[in-house]
Amino acid sequence: xxxxxxxxxxxxxxxxxxxxxxxxxxxxxxxxxxxxxxxxxxxxxxxxxxxxxxxxxxxxxxxxxxxxxxxxxxxxxxxxxxxxxxxxxxxxxxxxxxxxxxxxxxxxxxxxxxxxxxxxxxxxxxxxxxxxxxxxxxxxxxxxxxxxxxxxxxxxxxxxxxxxxxxxxxxxxxxxxxxxxxxxxxxxxxxxxxxxxxxxxxxxxxxxxxxxxxxxxxxxxxxxxxxxxxxxxxxxxxxxxxxxxxxxxxxxxxxxxxxxxxxxxxx
Amino acid sequence: xxxxxxxxxxxxxxxxxxxxxxxxxxxxxxxxxxxxxxxxxxxxxxxxxxxxxxxxxxxxxxxxxxxxxxxxxxxxxxxxxxxxxxxxxxxxxxxxxxxxxxxxxxxxxxxxxxxxxxxxxxxxxxxxxxxxxxxxxxxxxxxxxxxxxxxxxxxxxxxxxxxxxxxxxxxxxxxxxxxxxxxxxxxxxxxxxxxxxxxxxxxxxxxxxxxxxxxxxxxxxxxxxxxxxxxxxxxxxxxxxxxxxxxxxxxxxxxxxxxxxxxxxxxxxxxxxxxxxxxxxxxxxxxxxxxxxxxxxxxxxxxxxxxxx
Numbered sequence: 001x002x003x004x005x006x007x008x009x010x011x012x013x014x015x016x017x018x019x020x021x022x023x024x025x026x027x028x029x030x031x032x033x034x035x036x037x038x039x040x041x042x043x044x045x046x047x048x049x050x051x052x053x054x055x056x057x058x059x060x061x062x063x064x065x066x067x068x069x070x071x072x073x074x075x076x077x078x079x080x081x082x083x084x085x086x087x088x089x090x091x092x093x094x095x096x097x098x099x100x101x102x103x104x105x106x107x108x109x110x111x112x113x114x115x116x117x118x119x120x121x122x123x124x125x126x127x128x129x130x131x132x133x134x135x136x137x138x139x140x141x142x143x144x145x146x147x148x149x150x151x152x153x154x155x156x157x158x159x160x161x162x163x164x165x166x167x168x169x170x171x172x173x174x175x176x177x178x179x180x181x182x183x184x185x186x187x188x189x190x191x192x193x194x195x196x197x198x199x200x201x202x203x204x205x206x207x208x209x210x211x212x213x214x215x216x217x218x219x220x221x222x223x224x225x226x227x228x229x230x231x232x233x234x235x236x237x238x239x240x241x242x243x244x245x246x247x248x249x250x251x252x253x254x255x256x257x258x259x260x261x262x263x264x265x266x267x
Numbered sequence: 268x269x270x271x272x273x274x275x276x277x278x279x280x281x282x283x284x285x286x287x288x289x290x291x292x293x294x295x296x297x298x299x300x301x302x303x304x305x306x307x308x309x310x311x312x313x314x315x316x317x318x319x320x321x322x323x324x325x326x327x328x329x330x331x332x333x334x335x336x337x338x339x340x341x342x343x344x345x346x347x348x349x350x351x352x353x354x355x356x357x358x359x360x361x362x363x364x365x366x367x368x369x370x371x372x373x374x375x376x377x378x379x380x381x382x383x384x385x386x387x388x389x390x391x392x393x394x395x396x397x398x399x400x401x402x403x404x405x406x407x408x409x410x411x412x413x414x415x416x417x418x419x420x421x422x423x424x425x426x427x428x429x430x431x432x433x434x435x436x437x438x439x440x441x442x443x444x445x446x447x448x449x450x451x452x453x454x455x456x457x458x459x460x461x462x463x464x465x466x467x468x469x470x471x472x473x474x475x476x477x478x479x480x481x482x483x484x485x486x487x488x489x490x491x492x493x494x495x496x497x498x499x500x501x502x503x504x505x506x507x508x509x510x511x512x513x514x515x516x517x518x519x520x521x522x523x524x525x526x527x528x529x530x531x532x533x534x535x536x537x538x539x540x541x542x543x544x545x546x547x548x549x550x551x552x553x554x555x556x557x558x559x560x561x562x563x564x565x566x567x568x569x570x571x572x573x574x575x576x
Contacts, residue, residue, distance in 0.1 A: 065454065089458065102451070123441060123442065124441070
């Protein structure tokens with residue numbers, strides 16, 4: 001009887017993994033002695049927008065990078081739409097942190113967006129007019145069409161972030177993973193980005209965002225994943241984004257101003 | 268200068284100088300953008316102990332053992348640099364500095380302890396190379412370029428550097444997209460399935476092969492200069508990677524030609540009698556070009572340029 005229940009439980013869990021655009025099991029990542037992410041399970045819901053929330057150094061970006069195979073986990077499994085990550089790379093688009101690259105690199109805006117077509121073009125595939133047209137269209141969707149021939153170093157922070165988003169759009173993926181896309185951008189860019197992300201959701205795509213601004217979580221997202229090295233809570237914003245869970249994730253690290261702000265947001 | 272004088276005495280050293288400069292400048296573009304420019308410096312220094320060890324083992328100065336010894340030393344150096352960087356938790360520049368000075372010093376000591384007086388292998392040769400001696404005595408004029416007998420007497424360094432340059436160009440042409448992607452945004456490149464670690468190692472190995480082949484012909488001064496100066500100068504002429512690589516080739520050729528001509532004839536024009544080292548003059552020219560590009564290049568001041576350094 002117990003065995004049957006256990007088997008049943010296993011089956012249900014596997015079903016959840018099968019449906020999930022991104023399912024992580026027992027993921028542990030360490031850069032040195034101390035783990036940055038410890039034994040984390042995460043099951044992203046399809047067709048929704050999920051925020052990964054947690055204090056600085058809680059392992060938010062590391063979780064994303066490990067899920068993408070950018071950093072090597074010590075242990076754990078990652079499945080993308082129920083299959084191993086390596087088989088599903090074409091279905092994933094990724095927007096790294098803006099500060100992670102050198103914006104003095106000698107390249108133009110359009111070239112960065114075209115990088116999103118690498119899997120299609122391959123090593124020597126010919127770059128055709130339709131590829132360029134697609135890249136320009138992606139730039140138009142983030143309001144950067146007129147900047148196509150600019151050197152990327154000439155852009156503002158918000159414009160750089162939009163170019164990164166355009167590159168992800170060019171990937172035409174089913175799962176979009178964004179690392180702090182709203183960090184240090186102007187209000188107009190934040191609005192533009194969230195509009196694009198919501199349009200992706202409307203089109204049935206799944207969006208996961210490492211997010212730092214607690215005040216906008218309820219406005220922007222359907223689901224929330226709270227992390228502080230370990231998983232704290234996961235679920236729909238209404239049920240999961242509670243003062244108790246936040247207290248558990250942030251501990252004493254929430255500034256008074258943030259607590260006040262949250263009290264207003266959460267009522 | 269007539270063909271009968273130019274072809275045997277100047278054509279081959281000039282060509283070897285040009286090909287060496289271009290072979291180093293091409294991978295140098297990526298190394299400079301990856302903030303790994305010192306790797307070129309490191310490789311060209313560690314080549315010395317590699318060559319000495321190869322000589323000790325085989326007892327002859329032959330191309331293949333030397334190339335293998337140098338390449339082996341380059342790989343040892345790259346592994347050591349990585350190990351020191353990770354275990355010691357210090358910045359890559361410092362790790363490279365420690366490794367290449369130590370290995371170069373070890374090479375000098377080894378060289379002193381061994382009897383290499385009978386062969387042409389010494390510190391001076393390692394630094395300046397011997398560009399002027401790579402003459403083509405079988406040639407009698409331009410007609411020799413189509414004469415199989417004369418061609419057989421070409422200095423062996425010429426075909427060797429030609430093959431090396433072809434290999435380097437082929438690697439960069441084939442892997443242009445992943446190289447560009449992983450140099451600009453390594454994390455993103457990995458999400459596309461590009462094996463950035465392997466590619467980075469391949470780039471360093473290609474640079475090492477270019478350095479070893481060029482070192483044999485022209486010495487380490489040119490190698491160090493050509494890995495950095497033409498790409499750095501080229502960056503100030505353009506805002507695209509394609510443009511930068513193109514300009515770096517132009518600057519490498521310009522340095523080689525100007526350097527060779529000025530070294531041979533500059534002192535005469537100034538009333539002196541002896542020519543100066545071509546390798547030294549070529550490296551000096553590349554520095555001068557860098558200075559001019561830094562002063563007058565159209566893309567020398569960029570809003571996105573890092574403030575520090």
